[in-house]
Amino acid sequence: MLWFPAVLALALVVLPVVGLLIRTDLTRFPSLLVTSSSLQALKLSLITATLSTVACVLLGVPLAVVLARSRVPGIRLLRSVVLLPLVLPPVVGGLALLYLLGRKGFLGQLVDWLTGQQVPFTTAAVVIAQTFVAMPFLVVGLEGALRGSGDRYEQVAATLGARPWTVFRRVTLPLLLPALGSGMVLSFARALGEFGATITFAGSLEGVTRTLPLEVYSQAEVDIDSAVALSLLLIVVAILVIAVARPRSWEGGLR
Template identity: 80%
Template sequence: MARRDSRGVPWVLWIPAGAALALVVLPVVGLLVRTDYTRLPELLTSPASLNALRLSLVTAVLSTLACVVLGVPLAVVLARSAGRGVRLLRAVVLLPLVLPPVVGGLALLFLLGRNGFLGYVLDVATGVRIPFTTAAVVVAQTFVAMPFLVVSLEGALRAGGDAYEQVAATLGARPWTVFRRVTLPLLLPALGSGAVLSFARALGEFGATITFAGSLEGVTRTLPLEVYNQAEADVDSAVALALLLVVVAVLVIAVARPRAFDAGGGAR
Protein backbone atom coordinates (compact mmCIF):
# COMPACT_ATOMS: atom_id res chain seq x y z
CA MET A 1 0.00 0.00 0.00
CA ALA A 2 1.39 3.40 -0.97
CA ARG A 3 2.36 5.63 1.93
CA ARG A 4 0.22 8.77 2.21
CA ASP A 5 1.16 12.17 3.55
CA SER A 6 -0.82 14.24 6.04
CA ARG A 7 -3.09 15.66 3.33
CA GLY A 8 -4.04 12.21 2.02
CA VAL A 9 -2.00 12.46 -1.22
CA PRO A 10 0.03 9.33 -2.11
CA TRP A 11 3.72 10.24 -2.01
CA VAL A 12 4.34 8.64 -5.39
CA LEU A 13 2.17 11.33 -7.03
CA TRP A 14 4.59 14.05 -5.95
CA ILE A 15 7.17 12.87 -8.50
CA PRO A 16 5.15 13.48 -11.70
CA ALA A 17 3.48 16.48 -10.01
CA GLY A 18 6.90 18.02 -9.38
CA ALA A 19 7.92 17.36 -12.99
CA ALA A 20 4.71 18.98 -14.23
CA LEU A 21 5.26 21.99 -11.97
CA ALA A 22 8.84 22.35 -13.19
CA LEU A 23 7.65 22.23 -16.80
CA VAL A 24 5.39 25.23 -16.13
CA VAL A 25 7.54 27.23 -13.72
CA LEU A 26 11.08 26.85 -15.06
CA PRO A 27 10.44 28.55 -18.43
CA VAL A 28 9.05 31.55 -16.55
CA VAL A 29 12.11 31.50 -14.27
CA GLY A 30 14.28 31.48 -17.37
CA LEU A 31 12.43 34.54 -18.62
CA LEU A 32 12.97 36.31 -15.29
CA VAL A 33 16.67 35.48 -15.32
CA ARG A 34 17.11 36.68 -18.90
CA THR A 35 15.36 40.02 -18.31
CA ASP A 36 17.56 43.13 -18.36
CA TYR A 37 16.02 44.92 -15.37
CA THR A 38 18.20 48.00 -15.82
CA ARG A 39 16.62 48.65 -19.22
CA LEU A 40 13.16 47.38 -18.33
CA PRO A 41 11.44 50.79 -17.90
CA GLU A 42 13.03 52.04 -21.14
CA LEU A 43 12.00 48.94 -23.08
CA LEU A 44 8.42 48.94 -21.79
CA THR A 45 7.90 52.65 -22.50
CA SER A 46 9.26 52.72 -26.05
CA PRO A 47 6.78 54.06 -28.63
CA ALA A 48 6.42 50.65 -30.29
CA SER A 49 5.77 48.92 -26.96
CA LEU A 50 3.23 51.51 -25.83
CA ASN A 51 1.41 51.38 -29.18
CA ALA A 52 1.24 47.58 -28.98
CA LEU A 53 0.05 47.66 -25.37
CA ARG A 54 -2.62 50.27 -26.11
CA LEU A 55 -3.86 48.36 -29.15
CA SER A 56 -3.90 45.08 -27.23
CA LEU A 57 -5.94 46.53 -24.36
CA VAL A 58 -8.43 48.31 -26.64
CA THR A 59 -9.01 45.34 -28.92
CA ALA A 60 -9.16 42.86 -26.02
CA VAL A 61 -11.83 44.97 -24.31
CA LEU A 62 -13.85 45.27 -27.52
CA SER A 63 -13.60 41.56 -28.27
CA THR A 64 -14.60 40.73 -24.69
CA LEU A 65 -17.70 42.90 -25.07
CA ALA A 66 -18.47 41.09 -28.33
CA CYS A 67 -18.00 37.74 -26.57
CA VAL A 68 -20.49 38.77 -23.87
CA VAL A 69 -23.09 40.11 -26.29
CA LEU A 70 -22.90 37.07 -28.56
CA GLY A 71 -21.79 34.36 -26.13
CA VAL A 72 -24.39 34.77 -23.38
CA PRO A 73 -27.38 34.03 -25.66
CA LEU A 74 -25.46 31.17 -27.28
CA ALA A 75 -24.63 29.61 -23.90
CA VAL A 76 -28.28 29.82 -22.81
CA VAL A 77 -29.42 28.18 -26.05
CA LEU A 78 -26.90 25.35 -25.67
CA ALA A 79 -27.71 24.78 -21.99
CA ARG A 80 -31.48 24.93 -22.24
CA SER A 81 -31.98 23.05 -25.52
CA ALA A 82 -31.76 19.35 -26.32
CA GLY A 83 -31.40 17.17 -29.38
CA ARG A 84 -28.77 16.01 -31.84
CA GLY A 85 -28.68 19.38 -33.51
CA VAL A 86 -27.62 21.02 -30.26
CA ARG A 87 -24.76 18.55 -29.85
CA LEU A 88 -23.52 19.38 -33.32
CA LEU A 89 -23.89 23.08 -32.61
CA ARG A 90 -21.88 22.70 -29.39
CA ALA A 91 -19.12 20.90 -31.28
CA VAL A 92 -18.96 23.72 -33.82
CA VAL A 93 -18.87 26.38 -31.11
CA LEU A 94 -15.98 24.65 -29.36
CA LEU A 95 -14.03 24.21 -32.60
CA PRO A 96 -11.81 27.29 -32.04
CA LEU A 97 -10.56 25.68 -28.83
CA VAL A 98 -8.94 22.82 -30.74
CA LEU A 99 -8.15 24.46 -34.08
CA PRO A 100 -4.66 25.92 -34.52
CA PRO A 101 -5.14 29.72 -34.41
CA VAL A 102 -3.47 30.06 -37.81
CA VAL A 103 -6.17 27.84 -39.30
CA GLY A 104 -8.80 30.06 -37.71
CA GLY A 105 -7.12 33.10 -39.23
CA LEU A 106 -7.12 31.50 -42.66
CA ALA A 107 -10.80 30.62 -42.28
CA LEU A 108 -11.61 34.23 -41.40
CA LEU A 109 -9.53 35.45 -44.34
CA PHE A 110 -11.36 33.18 -46.77
CA LEU A 111 -14.67 34.36 -45.34
CA LEU A 112 -14.11 38.10 -44.98
CA GLY A 113 -11.20 38.70 -47.38
CA ARG A 114 -11.68 40.38 -50.73
CA ASN A 115 -11.98 36.96 -52.37
CA GLY A 116 -14.15 35.51 -49.60
CA PHE A 117 -17.84 35.16 -50.31
CA LEU A 118 -18.91 37.49 -47.47
CA GLY A 119 -15.94 39.82 -47.82
CA TYR A 120 -16.64 40.25 -51.54
CA VAL A 121 -20.26 41.21 -50.81
CA LEU A 122 -19.18 43.73 -48.16
CA ASP A 123 -16.59 45.23 -50.49
CA VAL A 124 -18.98 45.59 -53.43
CA ALA A 125 -22.02 46.73 -51.44
CA THR A 126 -20.42 49.04 -48.87
CA GLY A 127 -16.73 49.36 -49.72
CA VAL A 128 -15.83 47.92 -46.32
CA ARG A 129 -12.70 45.77 -46.13
CA ILE A 130 -12.06 44.09 -42.82
CA PRO A 131 -8.77 42.17 -43.23
CA PHE A 132 -5.58 43.94 -42.09
CA THR A 133 -7.48 46.52 -40.06
CA THR A 134 -8.01 47.00 -36.32
CA ALA A 135 -11.50 45.57 -36.78
CA ALA A 136 -9.88 42.38 -38.08
CA VAL A 137 -7.94 42.10 -34.81
CA VAL A 138 -11.19 42.31 -32.84
CA VAL A 139 -12.86 39.71 -35.07
CA ALA A 140 -9.92 37.31 -34.75
CA GLN A 141 -9.77 37.72 -30.97
CA THR A 142 -13.51 37.20 -30.63
CA PHE A 143 -13.33 34.06 -32.75
CA VAL A 144 -10.75 32.41 -30.49
CA ALA A 145 -11.96 33.81 -27.14
CA MET A 146 -15.73 33.38 -27.24
CA PRO A 147 -15.71 29.60 -26.63
CA PHE A 148 -14.11 30.20 -23.21
CA LEU A 149 -17.08 32.34 -22.20
CA VAL A 150 -19.63 29.94 -23.67
CA VAL A 151 -18.10 26.93 -21.89
CA SER A 152 -18.07 28.75 -18.55
CA LEU A 153 -21.66 29.92 -18.81
CA GLU A 154 -23.08 26.69 -20.18
CA GLY A 155 -21.40 24.71 -17.39
CA ALA A 156 -22.81 27.08 -14.78
CA LEU A 157 -26.31 26.85 -16.24
CA ARG A 158 -26.27 23.06 -16.37
CA ALA A 159 -24.84 22.76 -12.85
CA GLY A 160 -27.43 25.14 -11.43
CA GLY A 161 -30.40 23.50 -13.14
CA ASP A 162 -33.53 25.28 -14.27
CA ALA A 163 -35.75 24.96 -11.19
CA TYR A 164 -35.95 28.72 -10.58
CA GLU A 165 -36.74 29.37 -14.22
CA GLN A 166 -39.53 26.78 -14.18
CA VAL A 167 -41.04 28.32 -11.06
CA ALA A 168 -40.97 31.78 -12.65
CA ALA A 169 -42.61 30.37 -15.80
CA THR A 170 -45.39 28.70 -13.81
CA LEU A 171 -46.08 32.04 -12.12
CA GLY A 172 -46.77 33.57 -15.52
CA ALA A 173 -43.44 35.19 -16.37
CA ARG A 174 -42.70 35.41 -20.07
CA PRO A 175 -39.48 33.85 -21.46
CA TRP A 176 -37.74 37.22 -21.81
CA THR A 177 -38.70 38.17 -18.26
CA VAL A 178 -37.43 34.83 -16.97
CA PHE A 179 -34.14 35.36 -18.75
CA ARG A 180 -33.74 38.94 -17.55
CA ARG A 181 -34.93 38.52 -13.95
CA VAL A 182 -33.87 34.94 -13.16
CA THR A 183 -31.34 33.43 -15.57
CA LEU A 184 -29.08 36.44 -16.00
CA PRO A 185 -28.65 37.19 -12.27
CA LEU A 186 -27.77 33.53 -11.66
CA LEU A 187 -25.15 33.76 -14.41
CA LEU A 188 -23.34 36.84 -13.09
CA PRO A 189 -20.55 35.04 -11.14
CA ALA A 190 -19.79 32.71 -14.07
CA LEU A 191 -20.14 35.63 -16.47
CA GLY A 192 -17.46 37.56 -14.59
CA SER A 193 -15.00 34.67 -14.65
CA GLY A 194 -15.78 33.81 -18.27
CA ALA A 195 -15.34 37.43 -19.37
CA VAL A 196 -11.96 37.65 -17.63
CA LEU A 197 -10.82 34.43 -19.30
CA SER A 198 -12.01 35.69 -22.67
CA PHE A 199 -10.15 38.94 -22.12
CA ALA A 200 -6.97 37.04 -21.26
CA ARG A 201 -7.29 34.81 -24.33
CA ALA A 202 -7.89 37.83 -26.54
CA LEU A 203 -4.93 39.67 -25.06
CA GLY A 204 -2.61 36.76 -25.81
CA GLU A 205 -3.94 35.93 -29.27
CA PHE A 206 -1.29 35.64 -31.97
CA GLY A 207 -1.86 33.13 -34.77
CA ALA A 208 -5.31 34.15 -36.01
CA THR A 209 -4.42 37.83 -35.66
CA ILE A 210 -1.24 37.77 -37.71
CA THR A 211 -2.90 35.65 -40.40
CA PHE A 212 -6.12 37.66 -40.69
CA ALA A 213 -4.99 41.15 -39.62
CA GLY A 214 -1.28 41.21 -40.36
CA SER A 215 1.31 43.07 -38.28
CA LEU A 216 1.02 46.82 -38.93
CA GLU A 217 2.38 49.02 -36.15
CA GLY A 218 -0.33 51.09 -34.51
CA VAL A 219 -3.04 49.32 -36.52
CA THR A 220 -2.88 45.56 -35.99
CA ARG A 221 0.40 44.87 -34.17
CA THR A 222 -0.74 43.80 -30.72
CA LEU A 223 1.57 42.96 -27.82
CA PRO A 224 2.14 39.28 -28.78
CA LEU A 225 2.93 40.34 -32.36
CA GLU A 226 5.32 42.99 -31.05
CA VAL A 227 7.09 40.32 -28.98
CA TYR A 228 7.51 38.23 -32.14
CA ASN A 229 8.70 41.25 -34.10
CA GLN A 230 11.21 42.32 -31.45
CA ALA A 231 12.55 38.77 -31.04
CA GLU A 232 14.37 39.22 -34.34
CA ALA A 233 15.52 42.81 -33.77
CA ASP A 234 16.00 43.34 -30.01
CA VAL A 235 15.89 40.27 -27.79
CA ASP A 236 15.94 42.35 -24.59
CA SER A 237 12.81 44.20 -25.73
CA ALA A 238 11.08 40.95 -26.64
CA VAL A 239 11.89 39.49 -23.22
CA ALA A 240 10.61 42.61 -21.44
CA LEU A 241 7.33 42.53 -23.34
CA ALA A 242 6.99 38.79 -22.76
CA LEU A 243 7.46 39.41 -19.03
CA LEU A 244 4.72 42.03 -19.18
CA LEU A 245 2.37 39.47 -20.73
CA VAL A 246 3.27 36.98 -17.98
CA VAL A 247 2.43 39.55 -15.31
CA VAL A 248 -0.91 40.30 -16.96
CA ALA A 249 -1.65 36.56 -17.18
CA VAL A 250 -0.92 36.09 -13.47
CA LEU A 251 -3.24 38.98 -12.60
CA VAL A 252 -5.99 37.50 -14.78
CA ILE A 253 -5.62 34.09 -13.12
CA ALA A 254 -5.85 35.73 -9.70
CA VAL A 255 -9.08 37.50 -10.71
CA ALA A 256 -10.70 34.58 -12.53
CA ARG A 257 -9.84 31.87 -9.99
CA PRO A 258 -13.05 30.43 -8.48
CA ARG A 259 -13.66 31.90 -5.03
CA ALA A 260 -14.73 28.49 -3.77
CA PHE A 261 -11.08 27.38 -3.83
CA ASP A 262 -9.79 30.33 -1.84
CA ALA A 263 -9.03 29.84 1.87
CA GLY A 264 -10.25 26.57 3.12
CA GLY A 265 -8.31 24.34 0.81
CA GLY A 266 -11.03 23.50 -1.68
CA ALA A 267 -14.70 23.61 -2.54
CA ARG A 268 -17.05 22.58 0.20
Protein backbone atom coordinates in the same frame (compact mmCIF):
# COMPACT_ATOMS: atom_id res chain seq x y z
CA MET B 1 1.94 10.56 -3.74
CA LEU B 2 0.30 13.48 -5.48
CA TRP B 3 3.03 15.91 -4.49
CA PHE B 4 5.55 14.66 -7.03
CA PRO B 5 3.40 15.09 -10.18
CA ALA B 6 1.99 18.31 -8.70
CA VAL B 7 5.49 19.74 -8.31
CA LEU B 8 6.37 18.66 -11.86
CA ALA B 9 3.25 20.34 -13.21
CA LEU B 10 4.06 23.54 -11.31
CA ALA B 11 7.65 23.45 -12.54
CA LEU B 12 6.45 23.08 -16.13
CA VAL B 13 4.54 26.36 -15.75
CA VAL B 14 6.92 28.33 -13.54
CA LEU B 15 10.40 27.42 -14.79
CA PRO B 16 9.97 28.86 -18.30
CA VAL B 17 9.02 32.18 -16.69
CA VAL B 18 12.09 31.92 -14.46
CA GLY B 19 14.15 31.35 -17.59
CA LEU B 20 12.81 34.62 -19.02
CA LEU B 21 13.68 36.45 -15.81
CA ILE B 22 17.23 35.11 -15.86
CA ARG B 23 17.61 36.11 -19.51
CA THR B 24 16.31 39.66 -18.94
CA ASP B 25 18.77 42.54 -18.98
CA LEU B 26 17.47 44.38 -15.91
CA THR B 27 19.60 47.45 -16.62
CA ARG B 28 17.76 48.00 -19.92
CA PHE B 29 14.38 46.72 -18.78
CA PRO B 30 12.65 50.09 -18.17
CA SER B 31 13.94 51.63 -21.39
CA LEU B 32 12.85 48.62 -23.42
CA LEU B 33 9.29 48.92 -22.17
CA VAL B 34 8.75 52.63 -22.82
CA THR B 35 9.54 52.70 -26.52
CA SER B 36 6.78 54.11 -28.70
CA SER B 37 6.21 50.79 -30.48
CA SER B 38 5.92 48.90 -27.19
CA LEU B 39 3.47 51.38 -25.70
CA GLN B 40 1.39 51.39 -28.88
CA ALA B 41 1.28 47.60 -28.89
CA LEU B 42 0.27 47.46 -25.22
CA LYS B 43 -2.46 50.06 -25.70
CA LEU B 44 -3.81 48.28 -28.78
CA SER B 45 -3.78 44.93 -26.98
CA LEU B 46 -5.74 46.26 -24.01
CA ILE B 47 -8.30 48.03 -26.22
CA THR B 48 -8.89 45.13 -28.60
CA ALA B 49 -8.97 42.53 -25.81
CA THR B 50 -11.59 44.62 -23.99
CA LEU B 51 -13.71 45.02 -27.13
CA SER B 52 -13.47 41.32 -27.94
CA THR B 53 -14.48 40.44 -24.39
CA VAL B 54 -17.57 42.64 -24.74
CA ALA B 55 -18.35 40.90 -28.04
CA CYS B 56 -17.88 37.51 -26.35
CA VAL B 57 -20.43 38.46 -23.70
CA LEU B 58 -22.99 39.88 -26.13
CA LEU B 59 -22.77 36.87 -28.44
CA GLY B 60 -21.64 34.09 -26.12
CA VAL B 61 -24.25 34.43 -23.35
CA PRO B 62 -27.26 33.84 -25.67
CA LEU B 63 -25.37 31.05 -27.41
CA ALA B 64 -24.58 29.30 -24.12
CA VAL B 65 -28.21 29.53 -23.03
CA VAL B 66 -29.38 28.04 -26.33
CA LEU B 67 -26.86 25.20 -26.11
CA ALA B 68 -27.77 24.41 -22.50
CA ARG B 69 -31.54 24.73 -22.71
CA SER B 70 -32.43 23.80 -26.28
CA ARG B 71 -33.71 20.30 -27.07
CA VAL B 72 -33.77 20.61 -30.86
CA PRO B 73 -32.18 17.83 -32.95
CA GLY B 74 -28.56 18.41 -33.88
CA ILE B 75 -27.69 20.46 -30.80
CA ARG B 76 -24.72 18.16 -30.04
CA LEU B 77 -23.29 18.81 -33.50
CA LEU B 78 -23.84 22.54 -33.05
CA ARG B 79 -21.98 22.41 -29.73
CA SER B 80 -19.05 20.69 -31.42
CA VAL B 81 -18.90 23.39 -34.09
CA VAL B 82 -19.01 26.16 -31.47
CA LEU B 83 -16.10 24.61 -29.58
CA LEU B 84 -14.05 24.11 -32.74
CA PRO B 85 -11.78 27.16 -32.13
CA LEU B 86 -10.57 25.47 -28.93
CA VAL B 87 -8.89 22.68 -30.90
CA LEU B 88 -8.11 24.40 -34.19
CA PRO B 89 -4.63 25.89 -34.60
CA PRO B 90 -5.13 29.68 -34.46
CA VAL B 91 -3.47 30.06 -37.86
CA VAL B 92 -6.19 27.86 -39.37
CA GLY B 93 -8.81 30.07 -37.73
CA GLY B 94 -7.12 33.12 -39.20
CA LEU B 95 -7.16 31.59 -42.67
CA ALA B 96 -10.83 30.70 -42.28
CA LEU B 97 -11.64 34.30 -41.32
CA LEU B 98 -9.54 35.61 -44.20
CA TYR B 99 -11.42 33.50 -46.76
CA LEU B 100 -14.73 34.51 -45.21
CA LEU B 101 -14.16 38.26 -44.84
CA GLY B 102 -11.29 38.85 -47.26
CA ARG B 103 -11.58 40.49 -50.66
CA LYS B 104 -12.52 37.19 -52.28
CA GLY B 105 -14.58 35.86 -49.39
CA PHE B 106 -18.33 35.68 -49.97
CA LEU B 107 -19.09 37.80 -46.90
CA GLY B 108 -16.11 40.09 -47.47
CA GLN B 109 -17.35 40.92 -50.97
CA LEU B 110 -20.75 41.81 -49.52
CA VAL B 111 -19.18 44.09 -46.89
CA ASP B 112 -17.03 45.74 -49.56
CA TRP B 113 -20.07 46.30 -51.79
CA LEU B 114 -22.21 47.75 -48.99
CA THR B 115 -19.60 49.91 -47.23
CA GLY B 116 -16.65 50.21 -49.57
CA GLN B 117 -14.43 49.01 -46.73
CA GLN B 118 -12.35 45.87 -46.28
CA VAL B 119 -12.17 44.04 -42.96
CA PRO B 120 -8.77 42.26 -43.09
CA PHE B 121 -5.67 44.11 -41.89
CA THR B 122 -7.65 46.57 -39.78
CA THR B 123 -8.13 46.98 -36.03
CA ALA B 124 -11.63 45.53 -36.46
CA ALA B 125 -10.01 42.38 -37.86
CA VAL B 126 -7.96 42.07 -34.66
CA VAL B 127 -11.14 42.21 -32.56
CA ILE B 128 -12.87 39.63 -34.77
CA ALA B 129 -9.90 37.25 -34.61
CA GLN B 130 -9.65 37.59 -30.83
CA THR B 131 -13.39 37.04 -30.42
CA PHE B 132 -13.22 33.94 -32.62
CA VAL B 133 -10.61 32.25 -30.44
CA ALA B 134 -11.80 33.56 -27.04
CA MET B 135 -15.58 33.15 -27.15
CA PRO B 136 -15.60 29.33 -26.70
CA PHE B 137 -13.95 29.79 -23.28
CA LEU B 138 -16.93 31.87 -22.17
CA VAL B 139 -19.50 29.56 -23.76
CA VAL B 140 -18.03 26.41 -22.16
CA GLY B 141 -18.12 27.92 -18.68
CA LEU B 142 -21.62 29.34 -19.00
CA GLU B 143 -23.12 26.21 -20.52
CA GLY B 144 -21.60 24.07 -17.77
CA ALA B 145 -23.00 26.41 -15.11
CA LEU B 146 -26.48 26.32 -16.66
CA ARG B 147 -26.49 22.54 -16.94
CA GLY B 148 -25.26 22.22 -13.36
CA SER B 149 -27.93 24.52 -11.95
CA GLY B 150 -30.77 22.85 -13.88
CA ASP B 151 -33.86 24.64 -15.11
CA ARG B 152 -36.22 24.18 -12.16
CA TYR B 153 -36.12 27.86 -11.15
CA GLU B 154 -36.89 28.94 -14.69
CA GLN B 155 -39.76 26.47 -14.90
CA VAL B 156 -41.22 27.77 -11.63
CA ALA B 157 -40.97 31.37 -12.86
CA ALA B 158 -42.68 30.40 -16.12
CA THR B 159 -45.53 28.67 -14.30
CA LEU B 160 -46.05 31.83 -12.26
CA GLY B 161 -46.68 33.75 -15.47
CA ALA B 162 -43.26 35.33 -16.11
CA ARG B 163 -42.53 36.08 -19.74
CA PRO B 164 -39.47 34.42 -21.37
CA TRP B 165 -37.46 37.67 -21.36
CA THR B 166 -38.34 38.25 -17.69
CA VAL B 167 -37.27 34.70 -16.84
CA PHE B 168 -33.97 35.23 -18.65
CA ARG B 169 -33.30 38.60 -17.02
CA ARG B 170 -34.49 37.84 -13.48
CA VAL B 171 -33.65 34.15 -13.11
CA THR B 172 -31.17 32.89 -15.70
CA LEU B 173 -28.72 35.80 -15.63
CA PRO B 174 -28.32 35.84 -11.81
CA LEU B 175 -27.53 32.11 -11.95
CA LEU B 176 -24.83 32.85 -14.52
CA LEU B 177 -23.04 35.67 -12.71
CA PRO B 178 -20.20 33.67 -11.07
CA ALA B 179 -19.51 31.72 -14.27
CA LEU B 180 -19.89 34.89 -16.35
CA GLY B 181 -17.21 36.66 -14.34
CA SER B 182 -14.78 33.78 -14.72
CA GLY B 183 -15.58 33.39 -18.40
CA MET B 184 -14.96 37.08 -19.06
CA VAL B 185 -11.57 36.90 -17.36
CA LEU B 186 -10.55 33.83 -19.35
CA SER B 187 -11.79 35.38 -22.59
CA PHE B 188 -9.89 38.61 -21.92
CA ALA B 189 -6.69 36.74 -21.08
CA ARG B 190 -7.02 34.55 -24.18
CA ALA B 191 -7.67 37.57 -26.39
CA LEU B 192 -4.72 39.40 -24.86
CA GLY B 193 -2.35 36.58 -25.79
CA GLU B 194 -3.80 35.82 -29.23
CA PHE B 195 -1.20 35.62 -32.00
CA GLY B 196 -1.83 33.12 -34.81
CA ALA B 197 -5.30 34.15 -35.98
CA THR B 198 -4.42 37.82 -35.58
CA ILE B 199 -1.27 37.82 -37.70
CA THR B 200 -2.96 35.71 -40.39
CA PHE B 201 -6.19 37.70 -40.62
CA ALA B 202 -5.10 41.18 -39.50
CA GLY B 203 -1.40 41.28 -40.27
CA SER B 204 1.20 43.14 -38.22
CA LEU B 205 0.82 46.85 -38.92
CA GLU B 206 2.33 49.07 -36.22
CA GLY B 207 -0.32 51.11 -34.43
CA VAL B 208 -3.14 49.38 -36.33
CA THR B 209 -2.98 45.61 -35.84
CA ARG B 210 0.33 44.94 -34.09
CA THR B 211 -0.73 43.83 -30.62
CA LEU B 212 1.73 43.00 -27.86
CA PRO B 213 2.23 39.31 -28.86
CA LEU B 214 2.93 40.42 -32.43
CA GLU B 215 5.34 43.06 -31.15
CA VAL B 216 7.19 40.37 -29.21
CA TYR B 217 7.50 38.30 -32.40
CA SER B 218 8.65 41.34 -34.37
CA GLN B 219 11.26 42.35 -31.79
CA ALA B 220 12.56 38.79 -31.47
CA GLU B 221 13.96 39.14 -34.99
CA VAL B 222 15.90 42.34 -34.28
CA ASP B 223 16.39 42.76 -30.52
CA ILE B 224 15.98 39.67 -28.34
CA ASP B 225 16.34 41.70 -25.12
CA SER B 226 13.36 43.82 -26.11
CA ALA B 227 11.36 40.69 -26.97
CA VAL B 228 12.13 39.16 -23.58
CA ALA B 229 11.17 42.36 -21.74
CA LEU B 230 7.87 42.59 -23.63
CA SER B 231 7.21 38.90 -22.92
CA LEU B 232 7.59 39.56 -19.21
CA LEU B 233 5.28 42.56 -19.50
CA LEU B 234 2.66 40.39 -21.18
CA ILE B 235 3.01 37.78 -18.43
CA VAL B 236 2.63 40.40 -15.71
CA VAL B 237 -0.48 41.88 -17.32
CA ALA B 238 -2.05 38.43 -17.72
CA ILE B 239 -1.28 37.49 -14.10
CA LEU B 240 -2.76 40.77 -12.84
CA VAL B 241 -5.94 40.23 -14.87
CA ILE B 242 -6.42 36.69 -13.58
CA ALA B 243 -5.37 37.34 -9.97
CA VAL B 244 -7.32 40.56 -9.51
CA ALA B 245 -10.40 40.22 -11.70
CA ARG B 246 -11.26 36.56 -11.13
CA PRO B 247 -11.65 36.75 -7.31
CA ARG B 248 -13.85 39.83 -7.71
CA SER B 249 -16.07 38.01 -10.19
CA TRP B 250 -16.56 35.13 -7.79
CA GLU B 251 -17.27 37.43 -4.86
CA GLY B 252 -19.73 39.40 -6.93
CA GLY B 253 -21.53 36.22 -7.88
CA LEU B 254 -21.83 35.00 -4.29
CA ARG B 255 -23.39 38.16 -2.91
